[in-house]
Amino acid sequence: MKCVGVLLVLTSFSYVGVAQSLADSAAIADSLLTIELQSQLPLHSQPQPTIAVRSVPTTNPDISAIGDFRLTYVTEGNRNVELHFNALEVQVSSVVDPYASANFIFSFGKDSLNGEYSAGLEIATLTSLSLPYSTQITLGKFKPHFGKVNMLHPHAFSFVDFPLLINNYFGEEGMFMEGVSASILVPNPWDFFQEFKIQFGRSETNASFDNGVNNMLLVNAHLDNFFDLTDNATLNIGLSAMTGPNTFNQRTTMAGFDLTYKWKPIQFNAYQSFTWQTEGMVSQTDTAAGTSVHTYGVYSLMEYQIGKRTFVGARFDYSGLPAVEQSDERMVSFLLRFQPSEFQILALEFQNINRNYAPSFQQVVFRAIFGIGTHAAHPY
Amino acid sequence: MKKFFVLLYLLVVLSLSQAQVKVVTTLPDLKSITESIGGEFVEVFSIATGYQNPHFVDPKPSYIVKLSKADMFITVGLDLEIGWVPPLLNSARNAKIQKGGEGYVDASTNIPLLQVPTSVSRAEGDIHIYGNPHYWLDPLNGKIIAQTICTALIRLNPEHRTYFETRLRRFIDTIDTKVKQWMEQLKSYRGIKVIAYHNEWPYFEQRFGLKIVDFLEPKPGIPPTPSQLAKIINTMKRENIKVIINSPYFTAESADLVARNTGGKVVTLATSVGAYPTIKTYTDVFDYNVQQILSAIKE
Numbered sequence: 119m120k121c122v123g124v125l126l127v128l129t130s131f132s133y134v135g136v137a138q139s140l141a142d143s144a145a146i147a148d149s150l151l152t153i154e155l156q157s158q159l160p161l162h163s164q165p166q167p168t169i170a171v172r173s174v175p176t177t178n179p180d181i182s183a184i185g186d187f188r189l190t191y192v193t194e195g196n197r198n199v200e201l202h203f204n205a206l207e208v209q210v211s212s213v214v215d216p217y218a219s220a221n222f223i224f225s226f227g228k229d230s231l232n233g234e235y236s237a238g239l240e241i242a243t244l245t246s247l248s249l250p251y252s253t254q255i256t257l258g259k260f261k262p263h264f265g266k267v268n269m270l271h272p273h274a275f276s277f278v279d280f281p282l283l284i285n286n287y288f289g290e291e292g293m294f295m296e297g298v299s300a301s302i303l304v305p306n307p308w309d310f311f312q313e314f315k316i317q318f319g320r321s322e323t324n325a326s327f328d329n330g331v332n333n334m335l336l337v338n339a340h341l342d343n344f345f346d347l348t349d350n351a352t353l354n355i356g357l358s359a360m361t362g363p364n365t366f367n368q369r370t371t372m373a374g375f376d377l378t379y380k381w382k383p384i385q386f387n388a389y390q391s392f393t394w395q396t397e398g399m400v401s402q403t404d405t406a407a408g409t410s411v412h413t414y415g416v417y418s419l420m421e422y423q424i425g426k427r428t429f430v431g432a433r434f435d436y437s438g439l440p441a442v443e444q445s446d447e448r449m450v451s452f453l454l455r456f457q458p459s460e461f462q463i464l465a466l467e468f469q470n471i472n473r474n475y476a477p478s479f480q481q482v483v484f485r486a487i488f489g490i491g492t493h494a495a496h497p498y
Numbered sequence: 499m500k501k502f503f504v505l506l507y508l509l510v511v512l513s514l515s516q517a518q519v520k521v522v523t524t525l526p527d528l529k530s531i532t533e534s535i536g537g538e539f540v541e542v543f544s545i546a547t548g549y550q551n552p553h554f555v556d557p558k559p560s561y562i563v564k565l566s567k568a569d570m571f572i573t574v575g576l577d578l579e580i581g582w583v584p585p586l587l588n589s590a591r592n593a594k595i596q597k598g599g600e601g602y603v604d605a606s607t608n609i610p611l612l613q614v615p616t617s618v619s620r621a622e623g624d625i626h627i628y629g630n631p632h633y634w635l636d637p638l639n640g641k642i643i644a645q646t647i648c649t650a651l652i653r654l655n656p657e658h659r660t661y662f663e664t665r666l667r668r669f670i671d672t673i674d675t676k677v678k679q680w681m682e683q684l685k686s687y688r689g690i691k692v693i694a695y696h697n698e699w700p701y702f703e704q705r706f707g708l709k710i711v712d713f714l715e716p717k718p719g720i721p722p723t724p725s726q727l728a729k730i731i732n733t734m735k736r737e738n739i740k741v742i743i744n745s746p747y748f749t750a751e752s753a754d755l756v757a758r759n760t761g762g763k764v765v766t767l768a769t770s771v772g773a774y775p776t777i778k779t780y781t782d783v784f785d786y787n788v789q790q791i792l793s794a795i796k797e
Contacts, residue, residue, distance in 0.1 A: 219588055247593065303591065309563060311562060344559040345560075349547070384547060385747055387551070387747075459720065495557065497585055
């Protein structure tokens with residue numbers, strides 16, 4: 119027993135020696151001695167090695183701030199050059215307890231009409247982590263899962279602006295709602311990812327939906343399907359449907375699809391990738407006059423990563439205007455994006471916009487996104 | 499009689515599959531060690547492959563399906579996987595494997611860490627605030643990882659305690675024998691100076707007595723720049739350094755350029771199990787790497 123005690127002490131000393139002599143390259147003898155001593159000890163009497171000083175753990179949430187600066191040259195109007203700080207987004211997120219996580223996003227944005235900055239709460243959610251039967255519930259203020267891009271925040275989208283269909287139907291930042299979201303992983307014999315989500319609540323007022331004046335609620339449903347085609351290629355197909363009150367105190371109903379193909383060789387995924395994403399939607403807006411206006415929008419984008427830091431892309435957009443029949447916009451964009459690091463994205467985009475209700479114009483937009491702090495990773 | 503045996507076989511298969519602990523690991527090294535300890539009582543899936551950069555794994559939704567059914571989740575920890583594990587766990591809908599759950603295993607527990615920073619700034623590149631997370635590249639740390647995994651398996655499946663402990667002892671014995679052999683092979687080259695692409699070898703360096711003088715990346719996570727490569731070329735010429743260590747997921751262009759200008763040799767080491775088809779187990783990683791270094795030095 120004494121012998122074991124001596125060995126324990128010796129082993130502890132040898133571990134201390136190893137830990138303290140990190141810069142000392144003469145560790146070989148100590149290491150061999152350690153191995154010898156360990157092999158002579160019973161399994162459960164092995165002492166734990168001395169642990170190097172670790173960073174102090176903290177219960178502080180992850181906090182990040184992301185800036186968005188823009189420089190624009192536009193061919194129409196008298197004021198052709200614009201330089202402005204577009205938005206600051208502050209995110210605070212953390213697990214609440216073993217059962218839930220919380221996420222808050224505050225935005226300080228510049229109003230494109232009056233040029234004044236205003237603060238707003240964009241996201242405030244509580245999400246369950248441990249409900250049975252592969253279910254999950256989120257409540258609070260969030261972006262409804264309609265299509266693919268609406269779920270993103272502008273800084274997370276490859277191009278400098280959201281597609282026209284998002285801008286025209288939901289607004290520059292996409293659509294927000296307050297309510298409850300429930301989802302389930304749908305079991306299936308092929309074991310692929312299939313998630314069904316249903317969300318209901320009140321919409322923020324936008325071109326398509328309104329907060330409502332009666333008990334008519336916004337209801338959104340989304341079916342997400344994800345397939346690993348190969349180790350390097352994936353296909354994501356989503357179907358969406360949404361209905362709710364509009365500003366005419368009537369109902370707007372939408373249906374949409376999204377399709378994303380990604381190719382990213384897993385061995386060199388930091389150097390090369392290709393994305394093709396297409397999204398479309400149809401909208402029916404019931405008006406106060408008792409008529410229904412049918413419009414639709416679609417976009418398709420491709421992005422190719424040509425180096426560790428550089429991406430090129432192109433996008434075609436077509437979008438109607440909700441509740442305005444026979445008015446539409448078309449846009450072709452070309453993108454060059456450079457990322458000096460994970461925390462800084464510089465993008466230059468040329469856009470050619472054609473409208474059938476107003477003159478066409480071109481613009482060149484430079485966008486700089488820069489982030490500090492710990493920002494939660496975006497979904498794939 | 500034939501029906502009886504078929505029924506018996508099905509019962510055995512069914513009971514075995516029910517007794518199996520479903521484990522998801524972030525890296526294939528953790529998978530290999532878990533299989534070494536858990537044997538027939540574990541079914542293990544690794545999210546990352548051995549030739550993939552563990553910092554930049556895409557959090558594909560298909561992994562959520564695996565995690566939703568897992569009894570145990572083993573992570574390297576120390577924020578190595580911070581870019582992809584949190585969104586997967588948040589969507590897994592599985593309380594067992596959430597941080598603090600009985601099936602959540604942080605393999606860095608009890609590891610003596612290297613390069614724990616005293617202050618942190620992103621101006622220094624991708625710094626890991628808890629210390630360098632590539633600790634599995636010291637085989638002696640593999641023993642600590644194995645002990646941690648063994649404890650977790652016993653917690654989830656206590657009736658097989660003896661089985662797991664026996665296999666842990668065997669794993670430790672194998673590592674001990676192998677470490678002596680590897681260190682003996684590299685003994686004559688102790689202190690040899692080398693260049694590495696990324697700062698992921700300090701544990702390997704310490705164990706096997708290499709001396710990494712500088713990195714092709716000017717700062718962790720920042721791609722090599724012409725000025726950094728020029729500096730490396732000068733350093734290699736001045737100090738007569740002949741070996742440049744690359745990793746499977748970094749393109750060899752920068753390392754090759756430096757090698758051409760210095761007469762050095764680029765050696766791509768395995769960072770994980772599965773980096774190359776012949777590397778099937780945790781010990782294979784070190785067998786391969788030791789051989790590669792010996793070949794490069796002797797050339």
